[in-house]
Amino acid sequence: MRGFTHESIYNESKEWYTPRSIFQKINVDFDLDPCSPGQEMVPWIPAQLHYTLADDGLNKEWFGNCWVNPPYGTDTFKWIKKLSEHGTGIALVFSRCDTCWFHDYGILSDAICFIRGRISFVKAENALFYADGLRVPQGGCGAGSMLLAFGEENVKALVESGLGCVMRRIEG
Numbered sequence: 001m002r003g004f005t006h007e008s009i010y011n012e013s014k015e016w017y018t019p020r021s022i023f024q025k026i027n028v029d030f031d032l033d034p035c036s037p038g039q040e041m042v043p044w045i046p047a048q049l050h051y052t053l054a055d056d057g058l059n060k061e062w063f064g065n066c067w068v069n070p071p072y073g074t075d076t077f078k079w080i081k082k083l084s085e086h087g088t089g090i091a092l093v094f095s096r097c098d099t100c101w102f103h104d105y106g107i108l109s110d111a112i113c114f115i116r117g118r119i120s121f122v123k124a125e126n127a128l129f130y131a132d133g134l135r136v137p138q139g140g141c142g143a144g145s146m147l148l149a150f151g152e153e154n155v156k157a158l159v160e161s162g163l164g165c166v167m168r169r170i171e172g
Contacts (some may be wrong), residue, residue: 016121018069018092020044025161026090026147028154031064035071035079042122062086065151069093077101080148084108088151090158095144109148109169111155116164119145 017037029046034057036042036050047067051057058078066089070079076093077100083089084105095114096102106112147163149155158166 016123017042018045019120019122022092022119022163025163026157027161028065028067028090028157030067030089032062033067033069034058034060034062034082035068058082062089065089065154077105080105083148083150086150088154090150090154091148092145093148095146106148107169109150110152111149111158111166111168113147113149113158113161113166114164115145115147118143 023044023046029048031047032049032051033045033047034051036045036047036052036057038052039045039047039050045067048064051060058075062082066083066086068079068083068089068091070076070091070093072094080091080093080101081104083091091109093106097106147158149158155166155168
């Protein structure tokens with residue numbers, strides 16, 4: 001089933017990156033991006049350390065405040081589970097509130113920001129074109145997105161971002 005990935009039925013890249021504008025609006029510096037395409041590919045991700053596919057970030061130790069834009073698909077739950085156990089970071093995922101991973105791990109976040117509109121992700125083959133921050137990607141992805149915040153500083157960042165409706169988790 002193709003609806004849970006950035007995957008296309010055409011021979012296109014499956015690599016899509018978070019646009020600079022998201023980072024500008026949340027205004028957070030991260031310690032780690034454990035599922036990074038690599039700083040040389042996406043230099044605008046504000047993280048001090050980047051684990052790439054070659055590093056197997058899912059199985060490495062995480063530290064500090066993490067930015068997680070996981071590979072979309074059947075493994076999304078593994079990344080969100082690990083972030084929920086880690087307890088500090090922000091994840092960008094499709095707004096799939098009906099999925100098992102969301103009910104098992106997404107609801108453990110301290111806040112959820114349902115992003116207004118569709119994000120214009122950056123295709124891998126265009127990443128260097130957008131690296132200077134002067135150009136803005138056009139078009140939207142096939143589904144809405146949400147940010148999951150773990151930790152109070154990240155909740156505050158989502159509330160102040162203006163990206164969309166932010167809902168806090170209430171214990172009870």
